[in-house]
Amino acid sequence: MSHYYINDETLSHDLKNIDITINQTTLKFQTDKGVFSKTGLDYGTRVLLENIHLNDQEIKVIDMGCGYGPIGLYVAKTYPKSFVYMIDVNQRAVDLVLKNKELNRIKNVEISQGFLFENIKHQVDVILTNPPIRAGKQVVFALYEQAYQQLNSGGILYVVIQKKQGAPSTKEKLESLFGHVEVLDKNKGYWILSAKK
Numbered sequence: 001m002s003h004y005y006i007n008d009e010t011l012s013h014d015l016k017n018i019d020i021t022i023n024q025t026t027l028k029f030q031t032d033k034g035v036f037s038k039t040g041l042d043y044g045t046r047v048l049l050e051n052i053h054l055n056d057q058e059i060k061v062i063d064m065g066c067g068y069g070p071i072g073l074y075v076a077k078t079y080p081k082s083f084v085y086m087i088d089v090n091q092r093a094v095d096l097v098l099k100n101k102e103l104n105r106i107k108n109v110e111i112s113q114g115f116l117f118e119n120i121k122h123q124v125d126v127i128l129t130n131p132p133i134r135a136g137k138q139v140v141f142a143l144y145e146q147a148y149q150q151l152n153s154g155g156i157l158y159v160v161i162q163k164k165q166g167a168p169s170t171k172e173k174l175e176s177l178f179g180h181v182e183v184l185d186k187n188k189g190y191w192i193l194s195a196k197k
Contacts, residue, residue, distance in 0.1 A: 015032050016031050023050060028104055029068055029069065032096060048192055052158055054079050054082065055079075056080075056082075059081070059083075062085045064117070064143060065087070065143075071128050071130065075128065081108075082108060084108060084110075086110070097111045127147045128157075133166065144157070144173055153197055157174070163186075178197060180195070
């Protein structure tokens with residue numbers, strides 16, 4: 001059984017092309033089997049992107065668990081002065097993001113394969129994640145702990161998570177790390193959380 005949060009090189013392909021519009025920004029994506037939400041933009045990701053408002057300055061951003069790229073490429077296109085590091089453990093997802101970056105003519109991103117923050121050398125201002133819930137609580141909580149370490153002082157972590165998949169325990173964990181957590185939205189069971197360092 002293959003999962004989007006592992007690197008499965010044996011999986012067959014089923015390439016699809018989709019267009020996604022968020023807040024008047026339209027992006028083109030190629031998706032495939034073995035990546036998260038391959039048939040269209042996941043509702044939670046849409047709610048997350050509709051709720052973030054970043055400074056259009058020279059900020060550094062991480063899209064952790066980028067999949068085929070909707071979060072990071074949206075941020076890079078919407079905030080052209082930003083620089084976005086996009087990371088996924090799944091090499092197929094990374095290959096798709098590289099294609100999708102070209103499809104959308106986006107330059108201000110760097111894409112790499114890796115487990116959580118193991119290959120990230122830079123402190124950043126913003127981290128966005130739709131965390132890999134099915135990878136288990138241990139992995140998700142490690143993501144939050146490492147995100148805290150990776151943020152500059154004043155930096156913000158944005159998380160989307162369903163209530164039934166652990167939003168209350170995520171909020172508690174983030175409060176233990178950051179002190180204060182804001183619930184930006186609750187929409188059809190999805191919570192959008194922000195935590196400022």
